[in-house]
Amino acid sequence: MRENSAQDDRDAFEGGLGVAMKQAGEGFSVAGRPLVDGGVARGRRRAVLRRSAVVTGSVAALAVIGLGGSYVTGNIGASQDGGNGAAVGAQAKEKADRTEKPSGPSTGQQVIRTLEGLLPAGKVSDRTGRGTTGEGEQKDVHAPYASVVYDDGHGKAAVSVSLGRQHPDQKLPEGELSCPDKNLNAFESCSATTLEDGSRLVLFKGWEYPDRRVETKRWYADLLTPEGYRISVTEWNAAAEKDAPVSRPAPPLSSARLKALVRAEEWRPIIASLPDPEQPPLEQPAPQGQNGDVILGRLIKQLPDGLTVKASGGQETEYAYVVVDDGQGKSFVQINVQPDMSDVEGDLFGPDAKVLADGTKATTRQGPGEKGGDGVKMWTVDTIRPDGFRVVISAFNAANQNEAATREAPALTLAEMEKIATSKVWQS
Structure with a gap:
């Protein structure tokens, strides 16, 4: 895989900066947060913020920046049923009690290369991403992610990964890492399970727009480990999350492949290089508002x-x-x-x-x-x-x-x- 030029790095950083800020502000949530629904408005501090039902949100709204293309050979198996997903899970379990010793902050290019290396053989282009430390005014923002356009010969597909870290004792908000309510958000299938190593995994197959105004599909795997490591991989059957024509019947990675990808131990050193999360308070604040x-x-x-x-x-x-x-x-x-x-x-x-x-x-x-x-x-x-x-x-x-x-x-x-x-x- 060729190295991108310094200008490409700058382009990737600028293209992904807004996305990283959005991810950091949303607290890295897949299950989503209260969004516009049913005309129900909620206002605070002179702003009318519209809110009601919990709907599944996209893991990352990732910009697509053209950085050239290359072919890669992935290492999560070649079979459509997920190949060596069980082996990847076993490796993750073996590492669960080990504290990684990161060599230092990870760059955006490292995150991109890691994603490429874990994909099956195919053509990769339109890379963008960021590492565990920002640049310039964003030096304190820690929201590593990578996004590529991947083609296995059956059509282009956007694939993205988002990485995060929280304290192991941090309590998740209600509804986090669970399947959405089908009365509020239509989807094809969803499972939320606790794995043998104690990790929480959600596998979701749905659409970019729940009303299916376009047939862009969005599939994702979202994993939280006992150490507080959060890895989410999302894929679409189009070259971009939004505003791109459908280029294939379905996203390229099966649920088994997605599971193997989020459990890959290659993510762990990158996440370990993030700052140590703060200890949550002993008593979590009670939710505000009527039950x-x-x-x-x-x-x-x-x-x-x-x-x-x-x-x-x-x-x-x-x-x-x-x-x-x-x-x-x-x-x-x-x-x-x-x-x-x-x-x-x-x-x-x-x-x-x-x-x-x-x-x-x-x-x-x-x-x-x-x-x-x-x-x-x-x-x-x-x-x-x-x-x-x-x-x-x-x-x-x-x-x-x-x-x-x-x-x-x-x-x-x-x-x-x-x-x-x-x-x-x-x-x-």
Whole structure:
């Protein structure tokens, strides 16, 4: 494999800098964080940040920088069923109790070369990445990653790896390293298991866009070892994560290959060269906001008669949903319960908002669903009390926003939703 020029190194660094910052800021999460969904807005400190359901996020939004191409021969086996994945896992287990002795910080080119060396034989191009230390103003940013475009002869595919490290005693956020809720995020298959060495592994096959507005597939493996080493590999059936045409029916690496790749011991010295993570506090801070299970229970008790709950779920705090059916088809209903929202009241409630007898403001919205499901309608009632306590509820004429409508209108009327949102039970 040829060495890139100094200019190529600079190009790779500049192309990946924004991505590395994004990864560091997101705390290296695959399972994702609360994102835009269902028109539910959440505001803090003069900014309206829209949030509700947990959806699976991309491991790394990686830019594609043209750095030339070459052929590589990988060492994780040539068979499509994963080859020597068991051998790689055994090697990782043998090393589990050993502390690596890194020779020093790893460069972006080292991370790229490691990824290339672990891929099966094929052509590699469009390399970009960063090491365990930054450059210039970003010298304190530690978010190593690599991205390449890989072609095994059946079409180009973007492949990326992200590396991280956390303290072994650090508690994961709820939902981390688990499969997403299929009512919130459509996918082909997903497994979340604890391996024989104590590592947690998620293998996911889905799409870049849950509503499948394009047929770009996104498959990933995400591993957290007992030492706190985090390795995530993501692949697509296109030459880029977004805005690139589908170039092959599926990503090139099978689940077995992905598992072998994330368990490869070659990643360990790179991660070991990251700074030692801080010891987490003995007592983790309690989640802020009303408990999601409590919200779900209260929502179900207030549903109109004649509705059967077919599915339900939510988040640790502030959000819950149900899928109901009145005999005319399934309808997705979601709710956010948020205290201390006075700072965004002016952004969310205009002069035409209805003011109730107790001073609560209420506004309604009717429009298409936000995720592109064919014919999906979304009805929303948004309320805020004088003390800033906000309850917003939305209903859809579909079982979820990613699929086509299953009925003409949502199962709840706007009046029924307003009654739920303004109920005193939320502040009891």
